[in-house]
Amino acid sequence: MNGYRLGAIGIVITFFTIITATVLLPMVLFNPVPSGHGNKYVKSDVVNPARGRQIYVREGCFYCHTQFTRLQDRGYGPLVKAGDYVWETPHQLGTARTGPDLTNEGGRFPSEWQKAHLINPRAVKPGSIMPSFSHLSNRDMNDLVGYIQTLGNQRTVHAYVEAPAEYEQVYLPRKTVDTNSDAAANAGRGIYTQNCAACHGLEGEGNGPNSISLEKKPANFTRAFYKQYPDAFWFYRVSEGVAGTRMPRFNEILTEEERWYLVAYLKSLPQNQEIVIDKLDQLNKVGQVHLPKLTEQEWEPHSGGN
């Protein structure tokens, strides 16, 4: 027995180290703050969504439907955050998408449609392979539909998109740039020209040379509508981009201060009467004159310059 003591100790130490690192440490270090956008199961006279969630678990919906949107998913609504799941236990993230993602399903279809779909999926979605759940009692069915209708409702947009809470509470208070000053706007102009003009155009009219090839057209910042944008919302859009479009997430590229300068410039763009771009020749063009003239050595620095 003694010959194997070292081996046994090795196994025990290895295993407990791994458990500490991958099970216990996340419990200690990873405690997301509730984001305020998680699902809220408010009971009404008609339905009890919390009970509907139990039905969802009992009927094993999560084997085919996931509940997290990914960066690359299109048409499934806003991206989820760690804080959205604080009250979700057992988790229903799911592992396979034989059917669509349900993260933001609430409100996408009328409740009558959802009910008909549960009873006979192929009546409302020809070609669907979802099993019929006609065996559910009326109460189960109503609660389940009530649960489905709450999914993502805290994230759902009613009249307009709102920036997540941390933009008001975290980023805005520590803003170092006076976004209403001309000086800051001037500073932001250079950042705009470098990063935004290719799509949004040199004057922010949404007419950059890139715009012609984009499915979703870049925003035209001269619209009066943009005067309503609060600073935090501008900052959110610049930082996290716009899901479903080519608008990138500039928090990966620009520092916080640079983004605030950019916001200062963007705030100077909206006009009372928007400049409508409706002709091809209104697009900004890439002129040869704007290209820097490089010497042969600058083009091919490694060639030794002949």
Next chain:
Amino acid sequence: MLLDAVLSNREGSAARNFILSAIWWSILGMGAGMLGGLEFSMPDLIHNIPQLSFPHLRMWHVNAVAIGWLSMGYVGAMYYMVPSLAKTKLWSERLGNFTMWAWNAVMVGAFCTLINGSTEGREYAELGAVLDVLVAIALVTIAANVYMTVVNRKVKKLYVSLWYFLGALFWFPLVYIIGQRTFVALPGLNDAIVGWFYGHNILGMWFTTVGVGMMYYLLPRLTNAPLYSHGLSMLGFWGIALFYAPTGTHHILQSPVPEWLKAIAVISSVFLLVPVLTVLTNFFMTMKGKWQQVVTDMPLRFAVTSCMFYLVTCTQGPFQATRWVNWYLHFTQWVVGHAHLALLGTFSFILTSAIYYGLPRITGRDWHSQGLIRAHYWLKFLGFLLMMLSLTIAGLIQSAGWAFGVPVDQWGLQIRPYWGLRAVSGVMIVLGQCIFAYNAFKSLYTPAAKAADAKTAEVKA
């Protein structure tokens, strides 16, 4: 005597009973999988019977094949392999038979609860609290039985299979107890982290470790060749011990869990190539010059097929766990195909090999029919290849659908032929398993064999 009838003290009875129970649950489990597969092609096949709706069948299918078929079969195989490697008897046959009854009680409970939707709602950890406790007790008694057998061994050195068995029986009860989260309610994403620690380690710390240990036991015996390298086998063992356990988070790579945890998972997943390749080098070098035996020796053919599938599944795994491949393949039937490649292709085949090799040596009765063994092999092998092919193609279609934003309704129609092929493959596999069960039944319970029972009972491995 009643005690002897219920908790037999006869040598090998625990192993035999475990194996027979495993075969029984495999038919119910794989049958449920087959029915579920048919429902993908014919969604209105079964109407208004909640017990047979796909999600309930799926819960039962996973638990029946993982906890019923594979785990019970593994324990049965260990109960004859460990004494034979330790050159001694099993520490307590009565305890072994007690565990067998406890485990069967768990399976009956699981059957009754899961198909009625009584679940904890955690994938791979669906069993309710009472059943969780029973499984934990059963695992601890199995571990005690095996550890005590090894303590009482007549040989000094531990063969590498014993390292794997003992390691698995140390790890798995802990993984099970942590992973079931029976009496705790963790916040959503933490629940998912622990859930996938369990979901992946039931594979890594139980199916792989015991399965590879069985391969180490079977290949040298079936080929009558010594193991190629003991040093290499130790390297493989420690590689699995180090790199397998932290990989769980690669199942939720794109959810908002901490990046450092994902990084650990991806890196250890890729490092898993090291133990896998050392293990397989060892096997294939052991097989050197013996490959022609695969033609005639059916248990060896099952074992070698299993090793080949192990190579495929374990190169697929690290590949899928990298972020960019996962980005594309996640959420699709490709992953389902991968899971079947590991559990059905690799570990089910090695367990079948262990049963074909072991059952005659435990009971002293030869197999009723070699032809049926061949039929079983071909049905299961071809059925599995068909399943793998159809699920992989279906998965790639789905991946393209998600990546390019094609609505579910549209790609759903494109994969219908592959659902059909998958259903056919399911029928083939279940048919093979039924032939297996029939063969086992005929071997053990034909009257002719009964007469010879007294004489052959003493014949052992």
